[in-house]
Amino acid sequence: MSSRKIKKKVMALLARADLSDTLAQIREMPPHDVTHSLFSAIARSEEIIRWHAVTCMGITVARLAAEDMEKARVVIRRLLWSLNDESGGIGWGAPESLAEIMTRHEGLAREYINMLTSYMREDGEEMWQEGNFLEHEGLQRGLLWGIGRLAGKRRDLLRQQDITANLLAYLPANDAAVRGLAARSLGRLQADNAVPPLQSLVADTAALRLYEDERLKTISVGELARQALDRLNAREQRP
Incomplete structure (x- = not known):
């Protein structure tokens, strides 16, 4: 199946209300092919497509990691790059997707959780005070949703990041x-x-x-x- 046909099929599946059927069909497709389509879907304006894509991204990249950890890292790095000013984009859906992936794969969480939490922090004068604070409210929503999602499964890892003060700063x-x-x-x-x-x-x-x-x-x-x-x-x- 061509990449265009795969993308069309994935988008149609994500638009369905019943996610269980969508996941069943997504799991039958090659992870690499699905991931390519999901990068477009996580940035869509339609709520149902975007959020179903986030869930599918987490499941699919976890599958990919089980087969080839380095290929999964490539996906993570692409998501991280999309949040970089130099990427030329905004990175819609990236914080949510990163968190969903880390929720579903402990190894990737241990490697990259510090990068996710860095988006809550400003740069400091010390070398260890490296932050990548996200100023756009839309991205902040995605990041905070992701922190909450991750806390449900990786609380101990998150607590090691000492982010309580960062979270409190968002309350006002x-x-x-x-x-x-x-x-x-x-x-x-x-x-x-x-x-x-x-x-x-x-x-x-x-x-x-x-x-x-x-x-x-x-x-x-x-x-x-x-x-x-x-x-x-x-x-x-x-x-």
């Missing part, structure tokens, strides 16, 4: 999605010192779209803050 953001996703990430990371700032967001009624458990929903910033606080309270109550 003007963008509702940035505030809400930062709150969600703090709860999943079990950041105990986040309780007071999270409490200040409980009454925030601003709404955002959230992709969770492979489904899209609308939720308020306040509800995400409450969920984060519930996680922290549950942790404190454990014997």
Whole structure:
């Protein structure tokens, strides 16, 4: 099948509401061929296509890593490059895809998690203070969604990155999605010192779209803050 036909088929599959059937068919296709099509899909404006593509990117690159780790690294590096100013693009979908890949493959997470968290940090004067802060709110949303997603599976690795202060800095953001996703990430990371700032967001009624458990929903910033606080309270109550 030509690359054009593969891309057309992949796009049609991603547009389906039933992701389980899409994943079943994607898994039957060569990982390398699928990945090429997914790079276009993660940047699409249609929510369902974009988010299904992020899920498929994670699964497909994890498959690729099982076959050939270096080929998987090439995909990671391409995603990282898309977030570089010199790439000439914006990098839509890259932070989410990087996080999804790392969620599904521990080896790649251990190699590249520091790069993902660097997008939350400004450059410092010291050599070790290397940051690649993303200023675009759209990219910040993707990054914070990714941190929350990754915290559900790789919490210990993320905690080693010492990102709580970075996440707290997003809570006063003007963008509702940035505030809400930062709150969600703090709860999943079990950041105990986040309780007071999270409490200040409980009454925030601003709404955002959230992709969770492979489904899209609308939720308020306040509800995400409450969920984060519930996680922290549950942790404190454990014997």
